Amino acid sequence: VGVGLVGLGVVGTGLAKVFAEHGADIDARLGFPVRLVHVADIDLARDRGVDLSRVARSTDWKEVVANPAVDIVVELIGGTGVARDVVLGALAAGKSVVTANKALLAQRGAELDEAAERAGRDILFEASVAGTIPVLRALREGLSADRIKTLHGIVNGTCNYILTQMEEHGESYAGCLKRAQDLGYAEADPTADVEGHDSANKLAILLGLALGVRASVKDIPTRGISSIEAIDLEYAQRFGLRIKLLAVAKRAQGGIEARVEPTMIAESSVLARVSGSMNAIEVVGELSGPTLYCGAGAGALPTASAVMGDVMELARSLRVGAARRVPSLGTVALREQPLLRSQDVEGEYYLRLWVLDEPGALHAITGVLGRFGISIASMLQPEHHHERSVPVVFLTHMTKESELRSAVAEIERLASVRGAAQVIRVEREL
Amino acid sequence: VGVGLVGLGVVGTGLAKVFAEHGADIDARLGFPVRLVHVADIDLARDRGVDLSRVARSTDWKEVVANPAVDIVVELIGGTGVARDVVLGALAAGKSVVTANKALLAQRGAELDEAAERAGRDILFEASVAGTIPVLRALREGLSADRIKTLHGIVNGTCNYILTQMEEHGESYAGCLKRAQDLGYAEADPTADVEGHDSANKLAILLGLALGVRASVKDIPTRGISSIEAIDLEYAQRFGLRIKLLAVAKRAQGGIEARVEPTMIAESSVLARVSGSMNAIEVVGELSGPTLYCGAGAGALPTASAVMGDVMELARSLRVGAARRVPSLGTVALREQPLLRSQDVEGEYYLRLWVLDEPGALHAITGVLGRFGISIASMLQPEHHHERSVPVVFLTHMTKESELRSAVAEIERLASVRGAAQVIRVEREL
Numbered sequence: 001v002g003v004g005l006v007g008l009g010v011v012g013t014g015l016a017k018v019f020a021e022h023g024a025d026i027d028a029r030l031g032f033p034v035r036l037v038h039v040a041d042i043d044l045a046r047d048r049g050v051d052l053s054r055v056a057r058s059t060d061w062k063e064v065v066a067n068p069a070v071d072i073v074v075e076l077i078g079g080t081g082v083a084r085d086v087v088l089g090a091l092a093a094g095k096s097v098v099t100a101n102k103a104l105l106a107q108r109g110a111e112l113d114e115a116a117e118r119a120g121r122d123i124l125f126e127a128s129v130a131g132t133i134p135v136l137r138a139l140r141e142g143l144s145a146d147r148i149k150t151l152h153g154i155v156n157g158t159c160n161y162i163l164t165q166m167e168e169h170g171e172s173y174a175g176c177l178k179r180a181q182d183l184g185y186a187e188a189d190p191t192a193d194v195e196g197h198d199s200a201n202k203l204a205i206l207l208g209l210a211l212g213v214r215a216s217v218k219d220i221p222t223r224g225i226s227s228i229e230a231i232d233l234e235y236a237q238r239f240g241l242r243i244k245l246l247a248v249a250k251r252a253q254g255g256i257e258a259r260v261e262p263t264m265i266a267e268s269s270v271l272a273r274v275s276g277s278m279n280a281i282e283v284v285g286e287l288s289g290p291t292l293y294c295g296a297g298a299g300a301l302p303t304a305s306a307v308m309g310d311v312m313e314l315a316r317s318l319r320v321g322a323a324r325r326v327p328s329l330g331t332v333a334l335r336e337q338p339l340l341r342s343q344d345v346e347g348e349y350y351l352r353l354w355v356l357d358e359p360g361a362l363h364a365i366t367g368v369l370g371r372f373g374i375s376i377a378s379m380l381q382p383e384h385h386h387e388r389s390v391p392v393v394f395l396t397h398m399t400k401e402s403e404l405r406s407a408v409a410e411i412e413r414l415a416s417v418r419g420a421a422q423v424i425r426v427e428r429e430l
Numbered sequence: 431v432g433v434g435l436v437g438l439g440v441v442g443t444g445l446a447k448v449f450a451e452h453g454a455d456i457d458a459r460l461g462f463p464v465r466l467v468h469v470a471d472i473d474l475a476r477d478r479g480v481d482l483s484r485v486a487r488s489t490d491w492k493e494v495v496a497n498p499a500v501d502i503v504v505e506l507i508g509g510t511g512v513a514r515d516v517v518l519g520a521l522a523a524g525k526s527v528v529t530a531n532k533a534l535l536a537q538r539g540a541e542l543d544e545a546a547e548r549a550g551r552d553i554l555f556e557a558s559v560a561g562t563i564p565v566l567r568a569l570r571e572g573l574s575a576d577r578i579k580t581l582h583g584i585v586n587g588t589c590n591y592i593l594t595q596m597e598e599h600g601e602s603y604a605g606c607l608k609r610a611q612d613l614g615y616a617e618a619d620p621t622a623d624v625e626g627h628d629s630a631n632k633l634a635i636l637l638g639l640a641l642g643v644r645a646s647v648k649d650i651p652t653r654g655i656s657s658i659e660a661i662d663l664e665y666a667q668r669f670g671l672r673i674k675l676l677a678v679a680k681r682a683q684g685g686i687e688a689r690v691e692p693t694m695i696a697e698s699s700v701l702a703r704v705s706g707s708m709n710a711i712e713v714v715g716e717l718s719g720p721t722l723y724c725g726a727g728a729g730a731l732p733t734a735s736a737v738m739g740d741v742m743e744l745a746r747s748l749r750v751g752a753a754r755r756v757p758s759l760g761t762v763a764l765r766e767q768p769l770l771r772s773q774d775v776e777g778e779y780y781l782r783l784w785v786l787d788e789p790g791a792l793h794a795i796t797g798v799l800g801r802f803g804i805s806i807a808s809m810l811q812p813e814h815h816h817e818r819s820v821p822v823v824f825l826t827h828m829t830k831e832s833e834l835r836s837a838v839a840e841i842e843r844l845a846s847v848r849g850a851a852q853v854i855r856v857e858r859e860l
Contacts, residue, residue, distance in 0.1 A: 018575065018717065026575055029642070031762035126572065132718040134572025142556065142564020145448060145456055145738030212459070270703050270724060280722075287448065287735035288562040291725030292710075294700060295718065305717035308575030322752030332461035 001034045001315040004070035004095075006061045006086050007077035008041035011100060011127070011307065013048045014300030015074065018308050020050055026312065034315050040064045065089045072314050074307060075099040080107055087112055091119040096323065098310040100127035100303060106201035106217045109208065113328055122317065123328050124310035129202045130155055130279040132302035133295035134309065139209040139283070140330030146285035148210040151249040152430060155202040157277035157297035158186045158193040159225050159245040163262075164275045167233045167242065173226060185277055195224035196245065196260040203247040203260055210283060211249055213256050214334040221342040223261040231384065232352060232422055235393050236264050238380060241350075242272040243424065255340045262424055264350055269430040270294075282430065343402035348377065351396065351404075352422040353411065354389040361416035362392065368414070372407035374399045389418045395426060431464045431745040434500035434525075436491045436516050437507035438471035441530060441557070443478045444734030445504065450480055456742065464745045470494045495519045502744050504737060505529040510537055517542055521549040526753065528740040530557035530733060536631035536647045539638065543758055552747065553758050554740035559632045560585055560709040562732035563725035564739065569639040569713065570760030576715035578640040581679040582860060585632040587707035587727035588616045588623040589655050589675040593692075594705045597663045597672065603656060615707055625654035626675065626690040633677040633690055640713060641679055643686050644764040651772040653691040661814065662782060662852055665823050666694050668810060671780075672702040673854065685770040692854055694780055699860040700724075712860065773832035778807065781826065781834075782852040783841065784819040791846035792822065798844070802837040804829045819848045825856060 003019075005012055019036040027033045038056040040063065056067065061077075064070055065086070073090035075097060077083050083104050090097050092115070099105070105112065105128055116123045126136045130153070139148070154160050158180060165176040177194065180186035192198045200222045207215045225245050236243050241264040250257040265272050270292055274280040279297030284290045296302040317325055355361045369376060380393040396404065408421045433449075435442055449466040457463045468486040470493065486497065491507075494500055495516070503520035505527060507513050513534050520527050522545070529535070535542065535558055546553045556566045560583070569578070584590050588610060595606040607624065610616035622628045630652045637643050655675050666673050671694040680687040695702050700722055704710040709727030714720045726732040747755055785791045799806060810823040826834065838851045 022575065022577065022717070025577060028763075029574060029761045031757075132715075133721050134568040137567060137572045138564040141743055142567045142739045143735070144459060144742050145452065146735045147452065147455060268703075270700060273698075273700050273703050285562075285735065287452070287731040289726045289729070289732055291563050291723070293721070293723055295721030299719070301717040302719055305573070305576045305715065308717075309572050312574050313571055316755050317752065320752040320755050322747065322750040322755060325746050325750050325752060325755070327461075331459045333458075 001032070001071050001318055002037040002069040003034060003072045003074060003311055004038040004064035004067060005036060005074045005076065006040045006064055007075065008039060008048060009076060010300045011303045012041070012076040013050060014304030015076065015307050016048070016050045016052060018301070018304045026308070030312060030315060032319060034311065037069045038064045038067045061086050062089065065093050065095065070095060071318055072096050072098060072311055074311065075101060076307070080104045084108055087123070088115050091115045091121050091123070094119060094121065096122040096314045096318070098124050098307055098314065100125065100307060102128040102198070102201040102205060106204035109205070110214060116328060121323055122314055124313060126310050127303045127306035129205050130281055130293070130295065131297045131299065132306050133279060133281070133293045134306070135281050135293040136209055138293060140326060143283065143285055143288060143291070144330050146287045148283055148285050149251050150284045150429065151206055151210045151281065152271060152427070153203070153206065153247040153281040154244050154271060154274050155247050155279055155281065155297065156193055156199045156245060157279055158190065160274065160279070161185045161277040162194070163225060163228070163233070163243055163245065166228070166230050170230050170234065172230055173228060194226050196222040199245060199247045199260040203249060203258060206247065207249050207256070207258060208329040208334055211251065211256060212331050212334055213337045215256070215258060215337070215339055219339050221259045221261070225262050227422070228262050229422070231391065232424065235352065235380060235382060236350070237267070239378070239395060240267050241265060241426065242267045244271060246427070252340060256337055257345055258339050259342060264424055264426040265430045266428070271430050343405070345401050346398050347401060348398055348426040348428065349396045349404055350424040350426055351394040351408065353392050354386060354418040355392050356388055356416045356418065357390045358416060364414050364416060365392070365411055368407050368410050372403045374403060374407055431462070431501050431748055432467040432499040433464060433502045433504060433741055434468040434494035434497060435466060435504045435506065436470045436494055437505065438469060438478060439506060440730045441733045441737065442471070442506040443480060444730030445506065445737050446478070446480045446482060448731070448734045448738050456738070460742060460745060462749060464741065467499045468494045468497045491516050492519065495523050495525065500525060501748055502526050502528060502741055504741065505531060506737070510534045514538055517553070518545050521545045521551050521553070524549060524551065526552040526744045526748070528554050528737055528744065530555065530737060532558040532628070532631040532635060536634035539635070540644060546758060551753055552744055554743060556740050557733045557736035559635050560711055560723070560725065561727045561729065562736050563709060563711070563723045564736070565711050565723040566639055568723060570756060573713065573715055573718060573721070574760050576717045578713055578715050579681050580714045580859065581636055581640045581711065582701060582857070583633070583636065583677040583711035584674050584701060584704050585677050585709055585711065585727065586623055586629045586675060587709055588620065590704065590709070591615045591707045592624070593655060593658070593663070593673055593675065596658070596660050600660050600664065602660055603658060624656050626652040629675060629677045629690045633679060633688060636677065637679050637688060638759040638764055641681065641686060642761050642764055643767045645686070645688060645767070645769055649769050651689045651691070655692055657852070658692050659852070661821065662854065665782065665810060665812060666780070667697070669808070669825060670697050671695060671856065672697045674701060676857065682770060686767055687775055688769050689772060694854055694856040695860045696858070701860050773835070775831050776828050777831060778828055778856040778858065779826045779834055780854040780856055781824045781838065783822050784816065784848040785822045786818055786846040786848065787820045788846060794844050794846060795822070795841055798837050798840050802833045804833060804837055
């Protein structure tokens with residue numbers, strides 16, 4: 001079986017190394033040889049520390065797709081432009097495809113699925129979500145008998161690294177982001193990671209696999225971690241909670257809930273223990289109950305290992321002549337289903353305010369909360385001071401998000417309240 | 431696709447219910463129907479709360495295997511006698527097989543593999559290890575590009591439940607076992623669970639999938655939890671450690687290490703957080719690094735869900751005419767490889783002794799340890815008293831297990847030492 005690789009970036013180079021260093025093992029495990037036969041990259045001059053002398057090299061990806069010795073095309077260039085052309089071109093040429101491109105899958109999933117079905121070929125993308133963890137395979141096949149009720153995932157290692165650092169060292173978001181950038185855990189422009197867009201792309205893919213629902217990324221309410229302050233992590237701990245950037249999907253009354261946002265979870269939960277750049281996904285099925293999958297979310301070799309797992313699956317299918325054994329999302333047809341609007345969703349909330357240290361301030365706030373029917377589960381007045389203000393922290397009971405938002409808007413207009421409120425959802429299910 | 435089910439016990443009945451209640455969902459997901467067409471059990475009279483009126487029923491399993499409408503035979507009777515006949519009979523009749531029978535797989539794996547290969551049919555057994563968690567699928571396919579270095583698993587829910595209860599309530603082993611039996615978490619004869627034999631069977635299966643090694647269960651050093659006392663859990667906590675019954679497989683210098691034994695691990699590790707009857711397996715690959723899989727290890731519906739996942743995989747393969755796509759252990763040939771003898775293995779150890787509260791007692795013990803070259807990492811003298819004795823606890827640095835055993839034998843003969851020593855391995859890798 002011949003493999004063509006388009007894109008010799010970090011992961012692509014990692015894959016070439018896996019072929020070079022683990023190829024004999026992999027052949028032995030398969031019982032037949034799989035070979036990297038052709039690579040394409042716009043820059044072939046750079047030394048990548050891997051010997052490609054016996055592999056055909058092109059600067060034009062079309063030559064890889066057209067090569068009759070190539071049975072499987074691996075797309076690792078990223079983005080939604082040329083990458084889309086590569087995937088569609090490969091399928092049209094009758095090749096099966098492996099990609100790790102979550103943005104492309106999230107934004108063009110329907111188009112890619114249709115192209116694969118039309119071509120009678122497979123498209124696999126295990127590495128696109130939670131890197132090395134074979135959670136897509138678990139959802140697509142292992143749990144395919146089950147009806148998934150909820151999914152909670154830590155699917156962005158950059159954010160989890162920054163939050164873990166803030167928690168452990170009590171440092172600011174900006175300082176921890178800087179360190180993550182210095183260590184290569186965050187990119188120079190970290191927006192896609194820290195603002196939650198990367199997580200939302202992954203959630204869109206997971207919605208298809210776990211709930212059989214096709215949703216548009218732009219309909220997923222998304223909030224990143226840039227507004228989280230070290231004091232919020234500290235106060236969370238006083239309530240036995242930790243803050244994680246969670247991607248959440250749930251079957252709820254009236255529809256599907258989906259969102260990406262910083263979320264407080266019990267520190268006794270397994271997800272709360274997932275630290276540093278690790279990823280984890282917890283799925284609850286009607287039959288199977290909760291199962292959790294945890295591992296490296298990124299990195300050249302872990303990601304290349306997941307890509308190679310897909311290559312091996314396709315190679316095995318090619319060998320027995322069995323393309324399209326499992327649809328790429330594990331199900332024959334996805335339901336198009338609008339997501340619940342976030343204002344219709346209920347939850348418990350953490351609310352942190354800076355309040356002038358003067359009589360009557362607290363009374364005014366609790367008055368607004370009461371007027372919106374929001375009941376307080378617990379309250380904390382930590383001994384911090386900032387100029388003439390003090391922090392006040394509430395945990396609410398279950399309330400409609402829309403009510404909470406309205407109450408917070410009114411509270412922020414009170415004379416005794418300084419600056420913006422911090423609002424973070426508390427998830428008790430984990 | 432027609433399914434025949436042999437054995438209407440707890441899991442078999444669960445599977446029949448899944449067919450009855452989730453059948454339409456499953457058909458929709460597959461794009462074609464899968465039907466339970468024939469069941470066999472020696473007792474067909476008992477009401478199991480599921481309607482089998484439209485399913486053929488036999489007391490003789492041979493009728494299920496011989497039924498031409500049956501494409502897949504599910505063996506859920508357990509044991510290694512009739513169950514073996516069912517599996518071999520089904521393969522000989524050209525049917526593919528799903529089983530959850532870890533004892534049969536561990537003890538007759540080679541024979542079953544050969545029979546499946548000869549018949550050109552598949553045998554799947556996801557439910558045999560860690561129930562609902564699709565970890566076998568992950569090892570067989572998702573991580574198949576990787577070289578697994580270590581595997582640590584909590585694979586017996588009964589033991590984990592008992593240890594968690596002992597830890598949380600400071601109660602005795604006997605009391606917690608009794609409670610587990612009352613709640614149905616432990617059987618009337620709990621030997622197979624609490625003495626580690628069930629875990630050893632599962633480890634034998636995992637050795638094949640994770641390390642490509644065929645090992646005999648009887649060669650796996652196995653120790654259960656019945657000798658663990660509540661004070662050991664308490665002292666472990668003082669060192670920041672917890673005790674779990676771990677199934678361990680490792681590539682080490684000179685060979686493969688495998689064992690089942692109570693093990694102390696850092697309480698900050700994710701595995702330490704796996705409580706109650708949950709199972710979890712952590713695998714470390716050369717490329718993928720650590721990945722962890724966690725979920726329910728038993729229960730009728732979780733296990734039935736895993737069985738149904740296998741049925742769906744086989745149904746999909748039958749549909750595209752692709753039997754033997756993946757060998758049942760994910761690899762073409764297992765290496766027969768002897769395991770390292772436990773006395774050749776190194777480790778850190780927890781050593782707890784009861785010592786007469788008199789001058790010179792400690793000196794005599796440290797003298798013996800020193801003579802065997804065992805260096806002490808830390809020591810604890812908790813304020814317990816039992817008659818005239820006090821407990822003394824050591825954590826050692828890395829030492830050969832054989833040296834430690836010899837030293838302990840000599841220490842137990844000292845006049846100032848009462849009763850047997852408690853020795854528990856400390857695993858720092860997690």
